[in-house]
Amino acid sequence: MARGWPVMLEDGRVGLRPLRVRDAATWSEVRIRNERWLSPWEGRPESQPTATWADRHSPVVFTAMLRNVRKESRAGRTLPLAVTYDGRLAGQVTASNVIRGAFDSASVGYWVDAAVAGRGVLPTALAMLVDHCFGAVGLHRIEANIRPENVASRRVVEKLGFREEAMHLRYLFIDGAWRDHLSFAVTREDVPDGMLRRWHAVRPAPP
Numbered sequence: 001m002a003r004g005w006p007v008m009l010e011d012g013r014v015g016l017r018p019l020r021v022r023d024a025a026t027w028s029e030v031r032i033r034n035e036r037w038l039s040p041w042e043g044r045p046e047s048q049p050t051a052t053w054a055d056r057h058s059p060v061v062f063t064a065m066l067r068n069v070r071k072e073s074r075a076g077r078t079l080p081l082a083v084t085y086d087g088r089l090a091g092q093v094t095a096s097n098v099i100r101g102a103f104d105s106a107s108v109g110y111w112v113d114a115a116v117a118g119r120g121v122l123p124t125a126l127a128m129l130v131d132h133c134f135g136a137v138g139l140h141r142i143e144a145n146i147r148p149e150n151v152a153s154r155r156v157v158e159k160l161g162f163r164e165e166a167m168h169l170r171y172l173f174i175d176g177a178w179r180d181h182l183s184f185a186v187t188r189e190d191v192p193d194g195m196l197r198r199w200h201a202v203r204p205a206p207p
Contacts, residue, residue: 002076004136011196014124015084016093018073019066023082024059026089030113031057037114039175041150046173069094079106079137083125085116093125095133095142104140106133110156117152120203123159127196130160134188134195143185145171157184159203160195 009016019027031038035053044056055061069080077098083091091112098106108129112122133139144162146153162184170178191198 001074003138004132005073005076005079007079007081007132007136009128009132011124011128013086014121014128015087016081016125016128017084019069019080019082019092021063021066023089024062024066027062028057028059030089030091034111034114037117038111041111041147041153041174043172043174046178072096076100079129079133081125081129083110083112083121085113085119085121090116090121091125093122093129095129095137095139098137098139104138106139106142108142108144110153122156123199123203124196126156127160127194127199130186130191130195134191139188141185141187143183145181145183147174147179148182154182154184160186160199161190162186163190 006018007016008018032054039053069078072078073080077096079095079098081093082089083093085091091110093108093110095106095108108126110122110126112125130142133142143165144157145168146157148154148167163186164182165185166183168181168183171181172179186195
């Protein structure tokens with residue numbers, strides 16, 4: 001298995017664990033229910049045939065996706081983790097495009113159920129993932145690329161102290177067009193005592 005995989009992490013009511021086959025129905029329900037919350041920010045290949053949001057997030061699609069990410073995670077190219085809140089699947093964080101050698105870097109993406117947004121779930125989950133990547137996985141740099149209009153997603157990395165580094169023009173095909181993205185990043189030296197510890201020091205008391 002790849003370094004640092006599989007992994008299960010927990011901090012209070014928030015947990016991270018590998019996706020499971022039995023998550024299919026719950027994942028599909030959460031994704032479909034959150035169409036208005038998530039669809040403006042979801043990328044897809046420009047050449048992919050048009051399909052409804054429900055069709056793109058069926059249990060069958062989840063099962064196919066899971067087969068692919070399991071292969072990629074075993075190869076050390078991605079770390080796809082379910083975010084749980086009080087034990088229930090509530091989102092996902094993924095470190096992907098893991099590049100070794102002189103770069104030792106990965107990109108992160110994330111989403112959360114709107115029903116638990118604003119409770120510190122995503123910042124906690126992302127902080128745990130970053131600490132794991134800088135520790136057991138042995139990476140040096142983590143970046144997140146976010147549409148400028150996606151205020152909620154930008155707030156996650158801003159709360160955690162990611163620095164804004166660049167603007168990438170026409171970076172990803174999202175919502176029917178090639179969209180500009182802001183690049184945020186953090187390196188291991190930025191959080192010598194851990195990102196989760198720093199997040200706990202600045203976060204408001206959870207509800």
